Amino acid sequence: MNIFITGSAGFIGGSIATGLVKKGHHVTGLVRSAEQADEMIALGITPVLGTLDDSALLTEQASRADAVINAASSDHRGAVEALIAGLKGSNKAFVHTSGSSIVGDASGGKFSDVIYVEDQLPEPTADKAARVAIDNLVLDAAKLGVRSAVICNTLIYGHSLGVKRDSVQLPRLLKQAQKSGIVRHVGPGQNIWSNVHIEDVVELYALALEKNPAGTFYFVESGEAAFSDMSNAIAQALGLGAARDWPLKDAEAEWGYEMANYGLGSNSRVRGTHARELLGWAPKRTSVIDWIVNEMIQGRV
Template sequence: MNLFVTGAAGFIGGSIATGLVKAGHAVTGLVRSAEQAEQLKALGITPVVGSLDDRDVLIAQAQASDGVINAASSDHRGAVEALIEGLRGSGKPLLHTSGSSIVGDASGGKGSEVIYYEDQLPEPTVDKAARVAIDNLVLAAAQQGVRSTVLCNTLIYGHSLGVNRDSVQLPRLLKQARKSGVVRHVGPGQNIWSNVHIEDVVALYLLALEKTPAGTFYFVESGEAAFIDMTRAMAKAMGLGEPQDWPLAEAEKEWGYEMANYGLGSNSRVRGRHARELLGWTPKRTSVEAWILDEML
């Protein structure tokens, strides 16, 4: 297939684009700079320089492709509207990347027993309402002749398969620990996130491209862990002392409101049945703690 990928110079998009090339697809990737364009060329990806605000570019690339993967931003409505416009009536796939902080509870590091399922989503918080509205816009495009789907990723671990980029959550904990000599988690660190390895993410996107039913929402997960268990593994791997609780206010100073409250301080416990039942996805990596201990550094 001839595929168009936004975010092709990022961690998720770059890993997916590289996986597509290895699988024999021709990939065009949207990047923001000439430097990123050169990085893509080295990976066998055809670059297009532009941004998510370039509506005409997005429409033209969508029309010229056999399918689109939006992996640049979960929160840019204009880009999604342009991609849907370019694909309307074509029956081509549109895979949109979302994130499971849409069910995050901003608990300040406290634990929760609540687990969410793909057909039982809660009303979004005020902070996440706009993202959920974009997810719903993508799913509704199935009624406009687009084979649209939302892949809602959990905490992704593993090293980039494409350009040299970090994932969102664990590298921030690692960077803080290297800077201070102390591994820290938000509050007591009892909060739990579902998680998935980047290699399994790429495998799922490849499956979804080929055979996802239109209008399907997927939680992308292969396990879960409390942050205190991940920080303990990180401290052990780094040869540091026991991880320490960090008040939310201090965490916000280091990581900002969004990351401290949702990315690192919330519970996001989900179960993804659709990928396994509809696509036959079988994740191979199921222990984030083992990865932290054996492969992170």
């Protein structure tokens, strides 16, 4: 297939784009600079210079492609509208990337036993309402003749398969520990996130391009772990002392409001059955703790 992908210079999008090229697809990637364009060419990806604000360009590229993946931003409504405009009535696949912080509780590192499933999503918090509205816009595109999907990733671990980029969450804990010599988690670190390895994510996107029933929402997970366990695994990998609690205000000063409260300080516990039942997805990597202890540091040297 000829696939147009936004975010091809990022961790998720770059890994997906590289994986699809290896599967024999022709991939065109949106990039912001000539430097990023050179990175794409080296990976066998055809670059297109532009930004998510270039609506006419996005619509044109979407209309030319056999399928479209948005992996650049979960929060840019204008880009999603432009891509849908280029796909209306085509029955082509449009795979949009969201994230499971949409069910995050901003608990300050405290435990929650609440687990969400795909067909029973809660009302979003005020912080996440705009993102959920975009997810719903994508799902509703099924009524316009677009084979749309929302892939709602949980905490993604693993090393980039494409350009050398970091994932969002665990590398922040690692960098703070390397800088200070102390591994820290938000509050008591009892908060739990579902998680998934990047290689399994790439496989799911490839399956969704081929098999997705229009208007389907997917939680993407193959396990879960508490942040205290993940941060202590980082401490073990670095040869440091046990991870320590960190007051939320200090975590916000280091990582910002969004990352401290949602990315690292919330519970986001979900179960995904659609990927397994509708697409035949079978994740191969199921232990984030094993990956942190045995692979996280070595892969960054």
